[in-house]
Amino acid sequence: MNNTRDWRDAVYERLAGDDDGRVCAAISDDACREAPGNFLRLGAANALTALADSVASAKTTLPWLLAQVGSPAGLTALLVPLRESGSMLPQLLLGAAVRRMPVRKHVWVACAVVQALSLAGMAAAALWLQGLAAGAAVVACLAVFSLARAGGSMSYKDVLGKTIPKTRRGRLSGWIAALAGGGALAIGAALAGLSAQAPLTLFAALLAAAAGCWLVAAAVFARIVEAPGASEGAAGGWAAVLASLRLLRDDLALRRFVAARALALGSALSAPLVVALARDAQGGGVGWLGLFIALEGVAALVSxxxxxxxxxxxxxxxxxxxxxxxxxxxxxxxxLVAAGAPPAWQAAGLPLLFLGLGVAHAGVRLARKTYLVDIATGDRRTEYTAVSNSVIGLVLLGAGALGALAASVSIPATLIMLGLGSLAGAALARRWAPA
Structure with a gap:
């Protein structure tokens, strides 16, 4: 047992930069003693799920799959808004139920199993269905996946805040993204060498592998040592919604955070539009899909x-x-596109810009996750997470509808609007309260 603990301590000190003495900011002494093991368990579980997200991405893999099975384009347009907003909107209603549980890792584990089953359902649809039926089945499975993601998101931030020191949470998130990025790079590089018409069994295999990652992650996460937290005073249903909205009204720091995060959605929504421009210029072969998956992995690995x-x-x-x-x-x-740059310039420039967007988006994600956990103390993290994610979910639905309409007219114009929003979000973040 001591050898195991020494091994965990050594790895933790190397990855967390904690070699000058154990840092235990904002967690209990008991949690501090378990921090090395919990750091590794959280890292392994979330690296697996991040890799699964790269392999079964609603921005790249699923649109390619729907095109391959002949699904209507309207269903393809639903993928990203449903994936993102579906995992956020229910959180105000679900937040009270999560807060009533003293140990919240079990919520994450249960939600991970549901997400694995949803991905398995998509794999089955890829093998056995075609056209509208296949597209509808994938979208339905994605809806279930997103709803399960809502519970997992709330419980994860609370478990993170209870088990990992305040000054080491961002480093954990960074290593998670880097590990997943390395895996995505390898998978993308393999796909880049395939022919334009890959068999449907390839997509089914990718989705099944992603489901397997979620199941293994659930087993690892279940071993986290989490002390019980406060569970009293949790309102339910719409009472929780109204209470949470009052929190948004009364808490200036949270309000500024949500506003900046909403404006910065362009860091995520711009990437699939850049992919669409590249597909128009170079064709929609699986090799290009592999290239963009690999570039997304490179961005995470490097940044x-x-x-x-x-x-x-x-x-x-x-x-x-x-x-x-x-x-x-x-x-x-x-x-680059609106100016009519030569095709060779677009073929080189758009992937590089996509890579840059991946690096930037990694920074946006890590910073806003770290800031949200740091500004909330104790069991209020779940409440902050539910409020911010639910509001962003509503914004995503509106932005998705407007973006789809605008993109049908001009993708470059849509990119400019998203870019201006990101710049405005950057300006607003300068007014955030210190964490």
Whole structure:
């Protein structure tokens, strides 16, 4: 047992930069003693789920699959808004139920199993259905996946806040993204060498592998040592919604955070539009899908550990820099196409800009996750997470509808609008309260 603990301590000290003495900011002494093991368990579980998200992405893999089975384009347009908003909107209603549970890791484990089953359902649809039936089945499974994601998101941030020291949370998130990025790079590189018409069994295998990652992650997460937290006073149903909305009204720091996060959605929504421009210019072969999956992995592998360390020191500054960079890159991609650059320039420039957007988006994600956990204390993290995610879910639905309409007219114009929003989010983040 001591040898195991020594091994965990050594790895923790190396990854968390904790070699000068155990840092135990904002957690109990008991949680501090378990921090090395919990750091590794959280890292392994979430690296597996992040890899699964890259393999079964609603921005890349699922649109390719629906096109392959002949599904209507309207269903393809639903994928990203449903994936993102579906995992956020229910959180105000679910938050009270999660807060009534003293140990919340069990919520994450149950939600992980549901997400694995949803991905398995998509794999079955890829093998046995065609056309509208296949598309409808994939979208239905994605809806279930997103609802399960809502519970997992709330419980994860609370478990993270109870088990990992405040100044080490961003580094953990950075290593998670880097590990997943390395896996995505390998898978994307393999796909890049395939022919334009890959068999449906390939997509089914990718989705089944993603489901397997979620099941293994659930088993690892279940072993986290989590002390019981407060569970009294949790309102239910619509009473919880009204109470949470009052929190948004009364808490200036939370309100500024949500506003900046909403404006910075361009860092995520711009990437699939850049992919669409590249597909128009170079064709929709699986090799291009592999290239963009690999580039997304490279972005996470290169940027995430660095962003995570900076986010621990000054998450508002990281958010400002990353969101501003995303805005500039989105506008640059729009300008490249709108100016009629030669096809060779677009073929080289759009993947590079996509890579840059991946690096910037990694910074935005890590900074806002670290900041949200740091500004909330105790069991209020679940409430903050539910409020911010539910509001962002509503914004995503509206932005998705407007973006789909605008993109049908002009993708470059849509990119410019998203880029300007990211720049505005960067400016607003400069007014965030210190974490």
């Amino acid at each position: 995430a550990p660095l962003w995570g360390r900076w986010a621990d020191d000054d998450s508002p500054r990281v958010f400002t820099l990353a969101s501003g960079a995303a805005g500039v890159l989105a506008i640059a991609a729009a300008t």
